[in-house]
Amino acid sequence: VGTVRVLTDDAAGADALAVFNDIRAKRNTDYVNNFWRALANDPAQLKDTWNRLQHVMAPGALDPLVKEMIYIAVSATNNCSYCVHSHTAAARAKGMTDPKYAELLAVIAMASQTNALATALQVEVDERFKV
Amino acid sequence: VGTVRVLTDDAAGADALAVFNDIRAKRNTDYVNNFWRALANDPAQLKDTWNRLQHVMAPGALDPLVKEMIYIAVSATNNCSYCVHSHTAAARAKGMTDPKYAELLAVIAMASQTNALATALQVEVDERFKV
Amino acid sequence: VGTVRVLTDDAAGADALAVFNDIRAKRNTDYVNNFWRALANDPAQLKDTWNRLQHVMAPGALDPLVKEMIYIAVSATNNCSYCVHSHTAAARAKGMTDPKYAELLAVIAMASQTNALATALQVEVDERFKV
Amino acid sequence: VGTVRVLTDDAAGADALAVFNDIRAKRNTDYVNNFWRALANDPAQLKDTWNRLQHVMAPGALDPLVKEMIYIAVSATNNCSYCVHSHTAAARAKGMTDPKYAELLAVIAMASQTNALATALQVEVDERFKV
Amino acid sequence: VGTVRVLTDDAAGADALAVFNDIRAKRNTDYVNNFWRALANDPAQLKDTWNRLQHVMAPGALDPLVKEMIYIAVSATNNCSYCVHSHTAAARAKGMTDPKYAELLAVIAMASQTNALATALQVEVDERFKV
Amino acid sequence: VGTVRVLTDDAAGADALAVFNDIRAKRNTDYVNNFWRALANDPAQLKDTWNRLQHVMAPGALDPLVKEMIYIAVSATNNCSYCVHSHTAAARAKGMTDPKYAELLAVIAMASQTNALATALQVEVDERFKV
Numbered sequence: 001v002g003t004v005r006v007l008t009d010d011a012a013g014a015d016a017l018a019v020f021n022d023i024r025a026k027r028n029t030d031y032v033n034n035f036w037r038a039l040a041n042d043p044a045q046l047k048d049t050w051n052r053l054q055h056v057m058a059p060g061a062l063d064p065l066v067k068e069m070i071y072i073a074v075s076a077t078n079n080c081s082y083c084v085h086s087h088t089a090a091a092r093a094k095g096m097t098d099p100k101y102a103e104l105l106a107v108i109a110m111a112s113q114t115n116a117l118a119t120a121l122q123v124e125v126d127e128r129f130k131v
Numbered sequence: 132v133g134t135v136r137v138l139t140d141d142a143a144g145a146d147a148l149a150v151f152n153d154i155r156a157k158r159n160t161d162y163v164n165n166f167w168r169a170l171a172n173d174p175a176q177l178k179d180t181w182n183r184l185q186h187v188m189a190p191g192a193l194d195p196l197v198k199e200m201i202y203i204a205v206s207a208t209n210n211c212s213y214c215v216h217s218h219t220a221a222a223r224a225k226g227m228t229d230p231k232y233a234e235l236l237a238v239i240a241m242a243s244q245t246n247a248l249a250t251a252l253q254v255e256v257d258e259r260f261k262v
Numbered sequence: 263v264g265t266v267r268v269l270t271d272d273a274a275g276a277d278a279l280a281v282f283n284d285i286r287a288k289r290n291t292d293y294v295n296n297f298w299r300a301l302a303n304d305p306a307q308l309k310d311t312w313n314r315l316q317h318v319m320a321p322g323a324l325d326p327l328v329k330e331m332i333y334i335a336v337s338a339t340n341n342c343s344y345c346v347h348s349h350t351a352a353a354r355a356k357g358m359t360d361p362k363y364a365e366l367l368a369v370i371a372m373a374s375q376t377n378a379l380a381t382a383l384q385v386e387v388d389e390r391f392k393v
Numbered sequence: 394v395g396t397v398r399v400l401t402d403d404a405a406g407a408d409a410l411a412v413f414n415d416i417r418a419k420r421n422t423d424y425v426n427n428f429w430r431a432l433a434n435d436p437a438q439l440k441d442t443w444n445r446l447q448h449v450m451a452p453g454a455l456d457p458l459v460k461e462m463i464y465i466a467v468s469a470t471n472n473c474s475y476c477v478h479s480h481t482a483a484a485r486a487k488g489m490t491d492p493k494y495a496e497l498l499a500v501i502a503m504a505s506q507t508n509a510l511a512t513a514l515q516v517e518v519d520e521r522f523k524v
Numbered sequence: 525v526g527t528v529r530v531l532t533d534d535a536a537g538a539d540a541l542a543v544f545n546d547i548r549a550k551r552n553t554d555y556v557n558n559f560w561r562a563l564a565n566d567p568a569q570l571k572d573t574w575n576r577l578q579h580v581m582a583p584g585a586l587d588p589l590v591k592e593m594i595y596i597a598v599s600a601t602n603n604c605s606y607c608v609h610s611h612t613a614a615a616r617a618k619g620m621t622d623p624k625y626a627e628l629l630a631v632i633a634m635a636s637q638t639n640a641l642a643t644a645l646q647v648e649v650d651e652r653f654k655v
Numbered sequence: 656v657g658t659v660r661v662l663t664d665d666a667a668g669a670d671a672l673a674v675f676n677d678i679r680a681k682r683n684t685d686y687v688n689n690f691w692r693a694l695a696n697d698p699a700q701l702k703d704t705w706n707r708l709q710h711v712m713a714p715g716a717l718d719p720l721v722k723e724m725i726y727i728a729v730s731a732t733n734n735c736s737y738c739v740h741s742h743t744a745a746a747r748a749k750g751m752t753d754p755k756y757a758e759l760l761a762v763i764a765m766a767s768q769t770n771a772l773a774t775a776l777q778v779e780v781d782e783r784f785k786v
Contacts, residue, residue, distance in 0.1 A: 001523045002253040003350040031259070035245070038254045042364040045371075048445070049245065056241040061230035066197050067238050070204045074242035074378075076775035077208035079341045079603045082249040083242070084777055085260040088527040099192035102566040105775055107198050109569075110187045111205035111214070112771035113764045114166070114180065116598075118213040120731035120763055122133040122739055123169045128162070129216040130394045132654045134743040173757040176764075179576070205771075207382035210472045210734045215384055219396040233435040239382055240375045240438075247374035247467075251338035251367055253346055261525045263785045264515040265612040293521070297507070300516045304626040307633075310707070311507065318503040323492035328459050329500050335463045336504035336640075339470035341603045344511040345504070347522040361454035369460050372449045373467035373476070376428070376442065380475040384395040385431045390424070391478040392656040469644035472734045477646055481658040495697040501644055502637045502700075509636035509729075513600035513629055515608055526777040555783070559769070562778045573769065580765040585754035590721050591762050597725045598766035601732035606773040607766070609784040623716035631722050634711040635729035635738070638690070638704065642737040645693045646657040652686070653740040 006037040016040035019047050026054065033086060065094045069104050076108055137168040147171035150178050157185065164217060196225045200235050207239055268299040278302035281309050288316065295348060327356045331366050338370055399430040409433035412440050419447065426479060458487045462497050469501055530561040540564035543571050550578065557610060589618045593628050600632055661692040671695035674702050681709065688741060720749045724759050731763055 009017060019040070020032045039046040057067050068091035075083035091101070140148060151163045151171070170177040188198050199222035206214035222232075271279060282294045282302070301308040319329050330353035337345035353363070402410060413425045413433070432439040450460050461484035468476035484494070533541060544556045544564070563570040581591050592615035599607035615625075664672060664687075675687045675695070694701040712722050723746035730738035746756075 001255050001518075003347060003524060004252055005524055006255070033257045033260075034254050035249055038252045039248065041360070042367065045248075045364065045368060049248070049371075052441070053241060053245070056234075056237045060234050061228065062200075062234045062238075066200070067234070069193075069197070070201060070235060070238045071242045072775070073201045073204040074208050074239055075246055076771060077205050078243065078246040078250075079774050080246035080249050081777060082254045082256055083246050084775060085256045085527060087242075089260045097192065098565070102569065103187075103191050103193045103198070104201060105566065105772060106187045106569060107193075107201045108205055108775055109573075109768045109772050110184060111202045111218075112209065113768040114184070115206055115209040115211035115214050116731060116767035117170065117176075117180070117760060117764050118166055118211050119209075119734050120727070120739060120760055121135055121169045122736060123165050123213045124132050124137070125213055125216045125394075126164045129164075129220045131396060131398055132649075134655060134740060136655055172753070173760065176757065176761060180764075183572070203382070207378060210381050212384060215382060216396060229434070233438065236379060236382055236435065237438060240379050240442075243378035244371045244375040247338060248367060248371050250341050251334070251346060251370055253343060256525075262527060262529055263517050263780075265609060265786060266514055267786055268517070295519045295522075296516050297511055300514045301510065303622070304629065307510075307626065307630060311510070311633075314703070315503060315507070318496075318499045322496050323490065324462075324496045324500075328462070329496070331455075331459070332463060332466045332497060332500045333504045335466040336470050336501055337508055339467050340505065340508040340512075342508035342511050344516045344518055345508050347518045349504075351522045359454065365449075365453050365455045365460070366463060368449045369455075369463045370467055372446060373464045373480075374471065376446070377468055377471040377473035377476050379432065379438075379442070380428055380473050381471075383397055383431045385427050385475045386394050386399070387475055387478045387656075388426045391426070391482045393658060393660055465644070469640060472643050474646060477644060478658065491696070495700065498641060498644055498697065499700060502641050502704075505640035506633045506637040509600060510629060510633050512603050513596070513608060513632055515605060525779050528776055530779070557781045557784075558778050559773055562776045563772065569772075573772070577765060577769070580758075580761045584758050585752065586724075586758045586762075590724070591758070593717075593721070594725060594728045594759060594762045595766045597728040598732050598763055599770055601729050602767065602770040602774075604770035604773050606778045606780055607770050609780045611766075613784045621716065627711075627715050627717045627722070628725060630711045631717075631725045632729055634708060635726045635742075636733065638708070639730055639733040639735035639738050641694065641700075641704070642690055642735050643733075645659055647689050647693045647737045648656050648661070649737055649740045650688045653688075653744045 002034075002038055004038055004041045006034050007040040008037070012037075012040045013043060015043035016046055019043070019050050023050065035082065035086065065091060065096060065100075068094055069096065069100070072104065073108050077112070133165075133169055135169055135172045137165050138171040139168070143168075143171045144174060146174035147177055150174070150181050154181065166213065166217065196222060196227060196231075199225055200227065200231070203235065204239050208243070264296075264300055266300055266303045268296050269302040270299070274299075274302045275305060277305035278308055281305070281312050285312065297344065297348065327353060327358060327362075330356055331358065331362070334366065335370050339374070395427075395431055397431055397434045399427050400433040401430070405430075405433045406436060408436035409439055412436070412443050416443065428475060428479065458484060458489060458493075461487055462489065462493070465497065466501055470505070526558075526562055528562055528565045530558050531564040532561070536561075536564045537567060539567035540570055543567070543574050547574065559606060559610065589615060589620060589624075592618055593620065593624070596628065597632050601636070657689075657693055659693055659696045661689050662695040663692070667692075667695045668698060670698035671701055674698070674705050678705065690737065690741065720746060720751060720755075723749055724751065724755070727759065728763050732767070 023032050068087055071087045075087055154163050154167060199218055202218045206218055285294050285298060330349055333349045334353060337349055416425050416429060461480055464480045468480055547556050547560060592611055595611045596615060599611055678687050678691060723742055726742045727746060730742055
């Protein structure tokens with residue numbers, strides 16, 4: 001029920017199928033979720049997005065679970081229903097416990113409240129916060 | 132240049148001044164930033180917000196730096212200029228290195244892009260992502 | 263399942279029905295979509311919105327398909343599920359090919375990413391961009 | 394006054410400087426705007442973003458001016474002040490006349506209004522709009 | 525189908541159940557809606573949110589119906605489907621007539637349009653509007 | 656420093672000047688604020704927006720101050736700095752007292768928080784909230 005068809009393996013072209021297979025291999029699963037199957041209508045966008053996602057979410061100065069929780073925070077604030085669902089599932093798979101999730105939600109809620117207050121009050125940025 | 136005056140210590144009432152002093156004590160600084168001085172026009176809102184912020188941002192299942200980075204992610208997505216500035220400064224004070232900041236920004240950028248794609252495509256949530 | 267009933271022709275008053283009939287005549291179809299049937303609970307709002315929409319979306323310095331794609335861009339960014347669906351359908355009816363749609367999505371995704379980066383970094387506007 | 398320094402050519406590392414020079418060459422100008430100079434704090438992000446931007450905004454099924462106008466629409470809706478300024482300037486440089494700009498603004502305004510109405514009314518998507 | 529289970533009375537712990545019972549008593553109903561049952565996964569968040577909501581929405585300088593309509597305006601602009609539904613129902617229960625609702629929607633639509641125009645044009649704030 | 660010039664009376668054409676004069680007459684002031692002077696670059700948009708604003712904000716089932724407060728709520732949530740400033744000034748001119756303003760801000764803050772929670776949790780709408 002999206003604006004494009006969610007492509008099955010059979011409906012996908014060779015370029016898209018190669019990405020599906022890479023997703024399956026890297027994630028060690030047979031399942032390819034709808035986001036990728038929808039993106040497959042534009043194989044170049046599919047491939048570029050998948051490659052960058054792997055790069056951005058890889059372990060680095062921040063660990064993968066922290067990255068997933070930041071992803072959830074952005075997705076919830078942007079109100080992307082699909083992304084909230086998929087990244088909450090991903091975070092749990094990477095070890096997000098219930099207490100961590102509760103604290104994540106508490107920070108999102110707190111920030112949303114103070115964001116609204118600072119914006120409604122049009123508070124001027126303190127000189128010391130500027131680089 | 133906000134919609135309310137930023138109250139100095141002298142202009143603040145006793146209730147607001149008590150919160151200012153608590154902020155100074157807890158943060159071990161003489162400086163009280165504009166957000167609190169603007170909120171001081173409603174001392175009850177000031178006190179409640181300060182108390183909850185301390186509670187939410189305290190060490191718990193997530194460490195304080197992770198919480199600050201999540202706060203930045205929400206604030207940037209909500210486009211709160213004041214909050215982006217103040218929480219980026221706070222995160223640096225809590226140990227956010229340049230590589231950590233670069234990865235935070237990369238996740239925010241990546242999530243913003245896939246959020247937009249999933250929303251524009253109205254991708255249906257996979258059954259397996261639902262609790 | 264909205265917050266108001268979607269009015270059938272029989273349930274609509276004379277003013278709303280006149281707009282429904284104008285929609286049918288101008289679009290050369292029997293179908294009146296749910297947005298108008300929901301707006302019909304306030305016939306003045308229905309009539310004003312329909313009249314302005316026709317005016318704004320008419321051919322002018324920009325062609326109607328470009329206008330529909332801009333409409334999709336705004337609707338996706340505002341996360342209006344209904345509007346994304348209805349204007350994507352309208353754009354296709356006006357000749358949006360798959361390659362045009364893919365490029366539209368690519369621009370929306372790219373802009374969403376750089377918007378997030380510029381906001382998170384609070385980049386100052388260059389003097390030369392100001393009028 | 395951003396959250397990072399805007400790097401001059403002298404302050405930028407070799408990787409960032411190479412991108413600055415590529416921007417100058419491709420745009421046939423000596424000027425490198427603040428967005429790129431801010432991104433230069435993360436040379437990999439700078440290079441990736443610049444490369445993809447060129448690819449996405451190149452002539453294709455949509456012409457470059459249409460792409461710039463879509464970029465403005467997304468940036469205004471996301472409320473990115475920097476991006477609205479820079480892409481409005483870019484669109485003018487690519488031939489956006491005053492009448493085209495006026496129609497762009499009219500579509501943005503119209504879409505914003507109907508987006509708000511459809512969301513406030515929670516209008517259900519018509520079956521015929523679903524793929 | 526959310527990201528957490530909606531807890532029944534039996535599944536809720538003692539702390540959450542106490543809040544459920546307080547909601548039933550204060551609202552004079554047997555029904556506890558899904559928002560509270562989802563929040564119940566974090567009993568401290570549940571209790572704090574319920575207590576503050578009662579405080580904020582109580583009669584004061586503004587009457588409760590005006591507060592509910594402001595709540596709808598924020599919820600629609602934030603695109604919170606759940607909140608639009610629940611607060612529209614609450615406003616009706618507090619006496620929001622059809623003409624009041626129509627005017628609320630008209631203001632939301634008008635504001636959304638002028639917000640978009642002022643942002644797209646980056647209109648500078650008049651000196652006289654600053655405190 | 657917007658994307659268009661703010662037109663003085665001398666720079667405005669006859670159609671725009673007529674609207675400026677109508678604004679002065681209806682508001683009983685010599686001052687025409689920047690929003691209208693920016694819109695004047697498109698006289699048709701200026702006239703249409705001014706006419707509808709008068710209609711929407713006129714006394715009706717809701718009183719003008721309530722309408723201004725709803726306008727502030729939408730503008731703050733949309734993060735329109737100009738609109739927050741101008742409508743907060745307008746609300747004060749129409750009698751918004753400090754206690755009313757404090758309660759308005761409290762509702763905006765509360766709604767922003769519960770909006771974020773309901774979205775992050777993807778709470779399903781209760782059947783009884785649907786019309």
